[in-house]
Amino acid sequence: MMMMDSMTNKELDSSNLKLMNESRIMRIARGCRRPVRDVMEMLKKYKITAKTRKRLEISKKGDMNARNMRNVLPPDMLRQLGGIGGLSEFSDPYKNLTEREVSVESGVSVLLGGSISRALQQMSNSMIIDEKVLNDCLNEITRALLQADVQFKLVRDMQTNIKKIVNLDDLAAGHNKRKIIQQAIFNELCKILDPGKPAFTLKKGKSSVVMFVGLQGSGKTTTCTKYAYYHQKKGWKPALVCVDTFRAGAFDQLKQNSTKAKIPFYGSYTESDPVRIAVEGVGNLLCIGQATFDQAQAFKQSVAVGAMIVTKMDGHAKGGGALSAVAATKSPVIFIGTGEHMDEFEVFNVKPFVSRLLALLQELSEGTFTLRNFLKMGPIVQEISMLPGASQELMRKELDSSNLKLMNESQIMRIARGCGCPVRNVMEMLEKYKTTAKTWKRLEISKKGDMNAQNMRNVLPPDMLKQFGGVGGLQNLMKKMCGGALRI
Numbered sequence: 017m018m019m020m021d022s023m024t025n026k027e028l029d030s031s032n033l034k035l036m037n038e039s040r041i042m043r044i045a046r047g048c049r050r051p052v053r054d055v056m057e058m059l060k061k062y063k064i065t066a067k068t069r070k071r072l073e074i075s076k077k078g079d080m081n082a083r084n085m086r087n088v089l090p091p092d093m094l095r096q097l098g099g100i101g102g103l104s105e106f107s108d109p110y111k112n113l114t115e116r117e118v119s120v121e122s123g124v125s126v127l128l129g130g131s132i133s134r135a136l137q138q139m140s141n142s143m144i145i146d147e148k149v150l151n152d153c154l155n156e157i158t159r160a161l162l163q164a165d166v167q168f169k170l171v172r173d174m175q176t177n178i179k180k181i182v183n184l185d186d187l188a189a190g191h192n193k194r195k196i197i198q199q200a201i202f203n204e205l206c207k208i209l210d211p212g213k214p215a216f217t218l219k220k221g222k223s224s225v226v227m228f229v230g231l232q233g234s235g236k237t238t239t240c241t242k243y244a245y246y247h248q249k250k251g252w253k254p255a256l257v258c259v260d261t262f263r264a265g266a267f268d269q270l271k272q273n274s275t276k277a278k279i280p281f282y283g284s285y286t287e288s289d290p291v292r293i294a295v296e297g298v299g300n301l302l303c304i305g306q307a308t309f310d311q312a313q314a315f316k317q318s319v320a321v322g323a324m325i326v327t328k329m330d331g332h333a334k335g336g337g338a339l340s341a342v343a344a345t346k347s348p349v350i351f352i353g354t355g356e357h358m359d360e361f362e363v364f365n366v367k368p369f370v371s372r373l374l375a376l377l378q379e380l381s382e383g384t385f386t387l388r389n390f391l392k393m394g395p396i397v398q399e400i401s402m403l404p405g406a407s408q409e410l411m412r413k414e415l416d417s418s419n420l421k422l423m424n425e426s427q428i429m430r431i432a433r434g435c436g437c438p439v440r441n442v443m444e445m446l447e448k449y450k451t452t453a454k455t456w457k458r459l460e461i462s463k464k465g466d467m468n469a470q471n472m473r474n475v476l477p478p479d480m481l482k483q484f485g486g487v488g489g490l491q492n493l494m495k496k497m498c499g500g501a502l503r504i
């Protein structure tokens with residue numbers, strides 16, 4: 017039984033975690049035959065995601081500047097940064113620094129990719145590609161980009177460029193207009209993701225100080241360990257300093273991660289001034305004396321974003337966070353976080369990323385519902401996030417096949433070993449995929465006719481409809497899978 021099935025509607029629809037008392041948690045765990053720990057972890061993830069969403073909702077209402085950052089940051093942290101004045105200095109993008117800041121942007125944040133996917137899906141569903149369809153598609157993309165605070169001029173240029181390339185009048189019959197439009201959008205998205213500024217890179221023979229900043233819970237601690245671990249494997253000598261004096265347990269978390277990765281670390285349980293810890297820590301670990309003081313102070317005076325890392329890309333297939341993050345900071349994305357584990361960290365490359373962003377949609381619209389697509393739907397199939405690194409452990413052939421017969425016993429055992437979870441979990445995941453794929457097929461068939469609530473009821477077996485949370489739940493699922501292009 018899925019975890020969701022053992023929860024009541026009241027529990028599922030509430031955003032109040034206080035509702036989840038001990039006896040409810042025990043009941044859910046019993047219901048889905050999972051350890052209580054799994055339910056607790058799921059609730060923790062929900063809490064973090066909900067918090068980040070709330071903060072982002074607030075900050076989205078205005079430009080992200082020092083004044084409304086005040087709403088986003090907890091008061092103690094704001095005080096530590098020297099109030100609004102201190103924060104303004106922090107966010108002045110024009111000061112240059114020798115050290116760089118790596119900003120951690122959580123993939124949970126922006127749904128831009130979703131809007132773009134929706135626009136493309138709508139275009140794909142149109143029988144004829146005419147001026148109106150192209151304009152509707154471009155307007156939708158424009159709106160998404162502007163909402164994500166992409167500079168107006170950039171968006172206007174993008175629209176003009178696409179229209180210039182896709183001159184429908186000049187395209188002779190037989191040209192695949194959809195492909196030409198998609199290619200133009202692809203090229204323009206690549207342009208946005210490439211800020212034309214080299215990413216910060218470490219210099220051989222010189223010590224570099226990198227500061228990680230990001231919203232609460234976006235994955236800074238996890239990501240800086242991943243970053244250090246990645247470089248350690250490449251022969252660098254990284255060290256980690258915890259200057260988060262705000263969150264209780266931050267140093268312990270860093271200490272634990274560093275110990276696991278065998279990376280030297282520094283931090284303090286008693287010192288409350290982050291600058292002092294930075295000076296001591298960097299000085300201690302790098303032994304370069306006085307210069308580090310100036311470096312650490314420079315951090316306090318201003319921060320120029322040198323590069324971005326987009327985290328939690330495993331949970332959100334759309335990946336729009338990267339686009340708006342680059343647009344907002346004019347800094348390139350250098351890595352993406354694809355899971356909670358130390359090695360779930362990938363070098364970011366613009367073209368493959370945009371391809372993935374658009375290809376997923378293409379695959380779905382063509383009706384290929386592979387295991388890879390299923391795993392990319394992380395948030396929809398919440399349970400999957402309980403399988404750390406599951407997708408990494410599945411080989412390409414397995415991921416891209418929609419034939420479950422491919423999965424023999426030894427493959428299942430290998431996956432379970434690889435992601436450190438019981439065979440039962442892998443079997444459950446495959447079972448869920450099977451059910452969802454079946455439904456997807458039925459939906460594909462019914463797409464050929466008129467898709468409305470009435471015939472949806474005829475297509476799905478009643479208990480499956482119930483599993484999806486009725487017509488409403490299904491509508492949500494379809495929205496997520498097809499960008500809302502199908503109406504029920």
Ligand SMILES: Nc1nc2c(ncn2[C@@H]2O[C@H](COP(=O)(O)OP(=O)(O)OP(=O)(O)O)[C@@H](O)[C@H]2O)c(=O)[nH]1
Pocket residue numbers: 064230231232233234235236237238239260263266327328329330331352353354355356
């Ligand atoms: N799925 C997934 N989870 C991640 C990723 N990166 C971090 N996390 C998880 O996100 C949660 C928060 O991560 P932290 O590293 O503690 O975040 P933080 O920014 O240091 O948090 P604060 O110090 O509270 O601001 C943890 O449960 C991490 O395991 C990622 O790439 N994918």
